Amino acid sequence: MSGTARVLIGHGTENDFVVLPDPDGTVWPEDRLDAAMVRRLCERRSGLGGDGVLRVVRSVHVPDAPAVLGGSLGRCEWFMDHRNADGSHAEMCGNGIRLFLHGLITEGLLDRSACAAGVLVGTRGGPRLVGVTPDGGYWVDMGPARPFGHGAAALGGASFAGRAVSMGNPHLACLTDVDVDTLDLTGAPGVDAGLFPEGVNVEFVNVVEPGAHIRLRVSERGVGETRSCGTGACAAAWTALEAAGASTGRVVVDVPGGRLAVRIEPGTTVLSGPAVIVGVGELSQEWLGS
Numbered sequence: 607m608s609g610t611a612r613v614l615i616g617h618g619t620e621n622d623f624v625v626l627p628d629p630d631g632t633v634w635p636e637d638r639l640d641a642a643m644v645r646r647l648c649e650r651r652s653g654l655g656g657d658g659v660l661r662v663v664r665s666v667h668v669p670d671a672p673a674v675l676g677g678s679l680g681r682c683e684w685f686m687d688h689r690n691a692d693g694s695h696a697e698m699c700g701n702g703i704r705l706f707l708h709g710l711i712t713e714g715l716l717d718r719s720a721c722a723a724g725v726l727v728g729t730r731g732g733p734r735l736v737g738v739t740p741d742g743g744y745w746v747d748m749g750p751a752r753p754f755g756h757g758a759a760a761l762g763g764a765s766f767a768g769r770a771v772s773m774g775n776p777h778l779a780c781l782t783d784v785d786v787d788t789l790d791l792t793g794a795p796g797v798d799a800g801l802f803p804e805g806v807n808v809e810f811v812n813v814v815e816p817g818a819h820i821r822l823r824v825s826e827r828g829v830g831e832t833r834s835c836g837t838g839a840c841a842a843a844w845t846a847l848e849a850a851g852a853s854t855g856r857v858v859v860d861v862p863g864g865r866l867a868v869r870i871e872p873g874t875t876v877l878s879g880p881a882v883i884v885g886v887g888e889l890s891q892e893w894l895g896s
């Protein structure tokens with residue numbers, strides 16, 4: 607690759623990403639931003655470091671966009687092209703999409719004042735409405751949680767029963783009385799590959815206040831343990847509400863990297879939380895060429 611490439615580093619509740627502005631799809635076409643490049647960028651010692659990559663690109667420049675957005679293609683100017691740190695694509699990322707909108711605003715590609723009512727952003731899980739909150743944070747309408755069965759996660763010789771929930775991407779949310787801070791998540795939990803043929807993100811969840819407040823740790827598909835997962839927070843909140851005999855409500859979700867809020871109403875799930883740009887710069891020619 608010749609020339610430099612602009613890059614932002616940021617996070618949402620410490621779920622961190624390399625953000626690549628590529629509005630016209632000319633800087634990071636698919637063959638340049640391949641799995642090997644994503645892994646290099648996310649490598650914490652020899653790259654910039656991150657749990658994933660967010661390419662900020664107009665939907666018309668994304669080959670997958672017509673298939674995943676259907677009739678909403680024309681209403682989604684922007685597309686969150688998300689990759690996990692291992693280079694795999696994910697359908698949706700709740701922390702990433704808040705950072706994505708923050709990146710668009712920071713780069714001057716969108717005006718913050720125009721985002722209060724929400725901006726429809728394309729993702730591989732479909733269109734998602736994302737907006738700003740009065741306190742400087744962001745909200746995203748994640749769509750409904752879709753339960754699809756019961757499963758279990760094997761970890762450290764123990765089995766944790768959980769609820770399989772899709773937030774566009776797959777989750778296994780395990781409510782447990784074992785203090786989640788005591789768990790060793792250096793290795794991925796074992797799961798039933800038949801229930802999760804595409805892999806799964808696994809949340810271990812302690813209920814702080816039934817139906818109202820939970821805390822969790824997460825092992826993400828394609829990454830490993832992360833400090834936060836927005837889609838995971840939604841799946842865990844839905845599971846905690848179900849366990850409390852409710853189908854709607856507002857749940858505070860504490861994660862190692864901070865606090866998220868999830869509001870579940872009939873047919874929708876609204877996730878709110880912060881997004882932070884840590885730095886802005888350029889990839890060096892030396893690194894790109896090596």
Ligand SMILES: N[C@@H](CCC[C@H](N)C(=O)O)C(=O)O
Nearest residue numbers: 696699700701775835836837
């Ligand atoms: N951390 C994200 C989820 C990222 C994708 C996930 N690892 C997957 O493969 O489904 C979030 O905040 O939702």
